[in-house]
Amino acid sequence: MKQHNRTIDGQVSGRIEYIDVYRFIGILLMIMGHIGFGEVFDKWIHAFHMPMFFVISGFFHKNRGGEIICRKAKSLLIPYFIFGVINILISYMLYGSIEKSGLYSLLIMPTDGNIPIAGALWFLPALFWADIIYDYIASISSKNTRTIVIICLAGISFYLYGNSNIRLPYSLDVALVGIVLFEAGHIVKEHSETLLNISFVETLIMMILFSYTSIISVGYVNMKSAIYPDIPLFFINSIGMSIAFLNFSKYIYNKFVSKRSMLKNYICSVGEYSLVYVCLNQLAILISRSVVENGRMALVGEYTKRMIVLIISLLLLKILELLFVRTKLSKLIGY
Numbered sequence: 001m002k003q004h005n006r007t008i009d010g011q012v013s014g015r016i017e018y019i020d021v022y023r024f025i026g027i028l029l030m031i032m033g034h035i036g037f038g039e040v041f042d043k044w045i046h047a048f049h050m051p052m053f054f055v056i057s058g059f060f061h062k063n064r065g066g067e068i069i070c071r072k073a074k075s076l077l078i079p080y081f082i083f084g085v086i087n088i089l090i091s092y093m094l095y096g097s098i099e100k101s102g103l104y105s106l107l108i109m110p111t112d113g114n115i116p117i118a119g120a121l122w123f124l125p126a127l128f129w130a131d132i133i134y135d136y137i138a139s140i141s142s143k144n145t146r147t148i149v150i151i152c153l154a155g156i157s158f159y160l161y162g163n164s165n166i167r168l169p170y171s172l173d174v175a176l177v178g179i180v181l182f183e184a185g186h187i188v189k190e191h192s193e194t195l196l197n198i199s200f201v202e203t204l205i206m207m208i209l210f211s212y213t214s215i216i217s218v219g220y221v222n223m224k225s226a227i228y229p230d231i232p233l234f235f236i237n238s239i240g241m242s243i244a245f246l247n248f249s250k251y252i253y254n255k256f257v258s259k260r261s262m263l264k265n266y267i268c269s270v271g272e273y274s275l276v277y278v279c280l281n282q283l284a285i286l287i288s289r290s291v292v293e294n295g296r297m298a299l300v301g302e303y304t305k306r307m308i309v310l311i312i313s314l315l316l317l318k319i320l321e322l323l324f325v326r327t328k329l330s331k332l333i334g335y
Contacts, residue, residue: 084115
């Protein structure tokens with residue numbers, strides 16, 4: 001069967017493998033966040049771990065005109081609805097009922113957090129709209145005008161929720177914030193010779209600095225819930241951390257991953273098929289937690305249990321990745 005290497009941002013073939021390391025880090029942080037590793041960890045990752053994916057999507061964005069709608073609907077919206085329905089059915093089998101709130105969330109308002117099991121699916125329509133809107137703006141405006149329009153659209157999203165608690169359907173308000181991160185990714189690509197060749201020591205300093213601001217200064221950020229305590233600092237911090245992680249990923253790939261075939265194949269496969277991990281990670285966590293809670297682990301500490309849940313979840317997700325990528329089920333995820 002022909003393999004299609006497509007990530008959640010739609011990159012196909014011609015892979016830059018250290019970018020897969022970057023995506024692997026983002027996916028790992030997302031899974032750990034869903035498992036729960038404490039308040040400080042949660043605050044730290046929410047400041048940048050989902051913005052990371054918007055930034056890298058902007059990094060690879062290419063203007064495609066009207067073609068982009070069909071391409072992105074196939075790679076993002078179809079998996080969104082299919083996996084949403086799958087998780088609703090699994091929830092019904094587990095709990096014996098289908099909540100109307102879950103159907104409403106799936107069909108209209110994914111950001112309200114009521115989609116059973118797979119709350120992370122909100123990201124797919126957000127990325128869909130961000131890609132479509134950014135592509136349209138880029139096709140009709142100059143670079144300076146594009147930046148102004150993008151900032152104004154993001155401002156509308158912040159104003160609606162900040163003043164009236166109004167959320168737009170299909171994660172559209174998140175997408176309006178995401179296009180700023182798309183533009184940042186595009187700028188990083190334009191200046192990659194400078195921004196992606198930072199020394200390892202400078203990269204570590206950046207990561208420590210932005211980690212400090214994530215925990216101490218930015219406040220608790222949550223794109224899904226439209227929580228942005230300090231909007232300018234949110235953008236500075238999330239974009240800065242994304243650049244730091246791009247450089248860190250490049251270093252890790254060259255130093256530790258590229259010459260170790262098993263490690264390289266595993267990490268790069270997570271990066272290549274990140275869509276599977278976004279859609280199914282919470283189901284894998286649910287199963288893993290059940291295994292741990294029903295096992296003989298009364299004397300095992302909570303942190304150790306969470307690490308065991310993480311390991312089991314990663315193993316399950318690898319099996320699910322193989323199932324959905326190497327069989328006819330690949331059509332369900334737009335491959």
